[in-house]
Amino acid sequence: MNILQFEDYLKIDTASFNQVDLRTLNHYIERFMYTVPFENISVQNKEPISVNVDDLFNKIVHRHRGGFCYELNTIFQxxxxxxxxxxxxxxGTIHTPDDNWSRDGSHMSTIVHLDQPYIADVGFGDLPTKAIPISDPDNIQVIHDVNGHYRAILDEDNVIHLQKQLDDQSxxxxxxxxxxxxxxxxxIEHLDYNVHHPDSIFVQKLIITMAKECGRVSMSYDHLTITSKNHKQKESFKRDQYKTILEKYFGIVESIHTLES
Known part of the structure; x- marks a missing residue:
């Protein structure tokens, strides 16, 4: 992996951000998330997933692609x-939309140790563009982002609860x-499950999402959703339009086999 090319692709300001500190870490997270989409096109296309750093570098920098947690957090780490x-x-163990819990290891995250530990996760699809401090219940630190408010609380059993505030303030x-x-x-086992098992959400659904300065843009099989602060705009599209949308909003030039059939 060529570090200089990687930094150039992400537009990292190495002159201004070159210390091992929170300010620099937040810059790295922001540039990565504004440049690299969270997406599962390779799973949808039944392509092998490599977590070799050189392969990931080629996929992201040369092919202008993204990936999901095992890929994005691996190269960022x-x-x-x-x-x-x-x-x-x-x-990580994910809290699913149906209020259940995924298997442990279904998510890979990143913790960075500075003055205190921080979650620096660039591979989840709905997190802020800055590190989240891991805090105890008596001194909760909230991160405010254009896409919402986030916190990470360490409980008495040493379990970290990464949370997002809902519209009702809960x-x-x-x-x-x-x-x-x-x-x-x-x-390894969990990656294989997410890539191949019919119950895996990555097998069942197309998921493409990317942080933007104004909010977030997301794409499914037939809808594009643009979120800007408190406003959400959802538009349907026809299958013959997907390549135009994919390139316009995510910079990806790729065929998605499940939309070609």
Missing amino acids: YYLKEKGFKVDRVS WRTSYLTNEICRPWDFF
Whole structure:
């Protein structure tokens, strides 16, 4: 992986942001999330998923693609380590839309250790463009972002609850994690499940989403959703329009087999 090319692609300001500190980390997260979409096109196309850093570099920088958690957080973790940050690869259990919980390891996240631990997750699809401090219930730190308000609370059992505030001001846990650093082998079975199992949401649905300065843009099989602060605009499209939308909003030039059939 060519670090200089990676930084150039993400438009990272290395002259102004070059310290191992929170300010620099937030710049890295922001530039990554504004440039690299969260997407599962490779799963939809039944292509093999590689987590080799050189393969990920080629996919993102040369092919202008994105990926999902195992891909995006892997290359981001590698980059952070190259820049001197102390990084842990951790496992997540996702709170599903039907109010159930996914299997442990169905999500891979990133924790960075600075003055305190921070979640620096660039592979979830609905998180702020800055690090989230892991805080205890007596001193909760909330991160405010154009896409909402987020917090990460460490409970008495050392479980981290990553949460987003809902419209009614209540908080919903997006996923659970902890500070146990996991080897890559821990995720092999879970990656295989997410890529191949018919019950996997990545097999069942097309998911493409990307943070924007004004909010977020997301694409499914037949809808484009543009969220700007408190306004959400959802538009349907015909299948013969998907390539135009894919390139216009996400910079991706690719065929999606499930939309070609």
